[in-house]
Amino acid sequence: MxxxxxxxxxxxxxxxxxxxxxxxxxxxxxxxxxxxxxxxxxxxxxxxxxxxxxxxxxxxxxxxxxxxxxxxxxxxxxxxxxxxxxTNRHMVRVGTSMLNPCNVLIELWNGISDLYPQFGINIVHFEDDAHTLPTTYRMIGQSLDIIAGPFLTDNLKDYYRMLKLGSYRVCFAISRQHRLASRKTLSIKDLYGERLAIVNGGESAIIHDIRDFLIMNHPQIRIKDVPRLYDLDVFNRCEESNTVMLTLEAWADIHPSLVTIPSDLDIEIPYGLIYPLHPSQEVDQFLEIIKEMQGNVLAKVE
The missing domain is CATH 1.10.10.10 (Winged helix-like DNA-binding domain superfamily/Winged helix DNA-binding domain)
Incomplete structure (x- = not known):
């Protein structure tokens, strides 16, 4: 009419x-x-x-x-x-950074946001700094509601809740000038004689197991332990020193002078949402929507 x-x-x-x-x-x-x-x-x-x-x-x-x-x-x-x-719309504050990109959540939300006009997403940027990132985590539940990213810090489970959305494949990052840079994939034996930086400041059990496996079964690889969290400085140092770095497929575009190559480790790191143990009612409702969507997706796959 x-x-x-x-x-x-x-x-x-x-x-x-x-x-x-x-x-x-x-x-x-x-x-x-x-x-x-x-x-x-x-x-x-x-x-x-x-x-x-x-x-x-x-x-x-x-x-x-x-x-x-x-x-x-x-x-x-x-x-x-x-x-x-x-007026009645609740804005969910989602933290994002280069190493903890919120696009994994945004892509999910954009597909269903029209069905839930009472919610919106307010993106809050933070820096990937190994020294300040623990402080950023403490912002969850205060100035941030959610951080989306890989689960690389096992002790977070003691202080936050986590909703898995998927997994990132473990890869190797090397300088574009490195002798192995042209390879499509890298086997463990390709790294014999190389230095391999393994970052595990978050005490990740998966990364710890990878380190132990390599030390025990492939002593020809020189392991360089990096007792800190991943940040851009780690990427820079590995590029400058021509050191191979254990990394994730999601970080392929972080450093323009590094190339990310899949490995034959066939290991994945889970990623998803990190949020407070006791989120607000609105954030809890938002997360329930995401959980329901994930459940529907898994049901279709099965």
């Missing part, structure tokens, strides 16, 4: 079905069909049709004022509705 009213007002202003069609970006036939239907619904003629155009009948002149009022009221009602939705 609203579209018919818009077309009626435009025809009345243009004095022609064809001119109204041009302004409305629809066909003249569509305009005539709408007006014929409107007249049928009204039960009286609204236009006097001539070879030179159309003009309103007395009934049409009376109706045009009501039509303009209804259209204006409809637009004002839409504005009030959107304002009300914005």
């Amino acid at each position: 609203i579209e018919q009213l818009k077309t009626f007002v435009q025809v009345a202003e243009s004095g022609s079905f064809s001119k109204a069609a041009e302004k409305l970006f629809i066909s003249s036939t569509a305009v005539m069909k709408q007006m014929n239907l409107l007249e049928k619904q009204a039960g009286v003629p609204l236009f006097i049709r001539t070879n030179h155009g159309v003009r309103l009948t007395k009934a049409g002149i009376t109706f045009i004022k009501d039509a303009e009022f209804m259209l204006q009221y409809f637009q004002e009602s839409l504005i009030r509705m959107h304002q009300s939705a914005q």
